[in-house]
Amino acid sequence: MTSIIINPRGIQDEYLRCLNLCFGNWGDRQSYHWYFERRTSGMETDLIVLRENDKLAAGSAVSYRRVAFADGTAARVGIMTGSWTLPQFRGRGHFTQIIKESLRLTAEAGGSALLAFVTEENSSFRQLAKAGAALVPASYLFSTPQTQARAGNREINRLEKSGPVISEIFARLSDDEARRYCRFLYSWEQDFRSQFIDRPGETEIFRDASGCFGIIEKKGETDILQLFLADVEDEAALTKCLGSFLFHALCEGRKLFLYSTLPTVARACTRLGISIKPGFLTILTTDGAAFEAAHYWTNCSWNVQSGDRV
Secondary structure, three states: OEEEEEOOOOOHHHHHHHHHHHHOOOOOHHHHHHHHHOOEOOEOOEEEEEEEOOEEEEEEEEEEEEEEOOOOOEEEEEEEEEEEEOHHHOOOOHHHHHHHHHHHHHHHOOOOEEEEEEEOOOHHHHHHHHOOOEEEEEEEEEOOOOOOOOOOOOOEEEEOOOHHHHHHHHHHHOOOOHHHOEEEOOOOHHHHHHHHOOOOOOEEEEEEOOOOEEEEEEEOOEEEEEEEEOOOOOHHHHHHHHHHHHHHHHHOOOEEEEEEOOHHHHHHHHHOOOEEEEEEEEEEEOOHHHHOOHHHOOOOOEOOEHHHOO
8 A cells, every 4th residue: 555645754864865875975954954944935845755565665755946938937836856766665556646746745835837857768657758748858977987177178267156256146147148938036135045056965166267157066077067147158268158167076086967958058068078878857847738839848048057057
């Protein structure tokens, strides 16, 4: 017998243990708090737990955010976060149940769509596509031992995480250039800071000589480029900007990872010798009649970066 429980009490340690069983070194209690207990867009995250014969079998969460469209409109969305199924319970339809429950919770929260971030090789992607999700191509981008630190890339300077610096980056996210894309919306500076600065791992802010900003989170041996601000239409300048962060990571003996839904970013990374794993931003609408115009979701260019995804 399978039971679904929403926001069970006292589940934190057990849920965290299952995450680490399913994903290796997923994280600690601080990571759990950031992903599942902080408020996003002023709303609390909903936790979904599936038990089979009273044994914990699967889990997921729905965090709530807002997205802005290129035409100036906005909508609330749910995001599937930290989904897992223990190995002995796989192949029994638990993830399909989680999708349905996540859609229900998103609708109750006033959300128009449920989003998820998946690689093409992930079985979750196949289940979401089977459920009818719209698919926005995305790239998981990472350096390998073969990636070289090429001469000629600009060095980047580390900045203080001061109020004026953070305010400047936040303002850049709201400029006219950004409004040409479908993107996640940060209405207040505190929302932006919670999403990109006050993360579980150590974060650093950098800027190169051309004014390209980047926020890096350190996780293990990897620099995760959670946010970069550059002219994504100018591929030559974009390549130089990303090359700066790659050069910095490799010179420090570290790897670089970033995520993007923009083809220009994927092409720039290819030039730099960064490997690509294809994936998708999947979108399931909670009420098809409310958003019959498909351009709201798939016929516009999405600009989503690593740090936007949760």
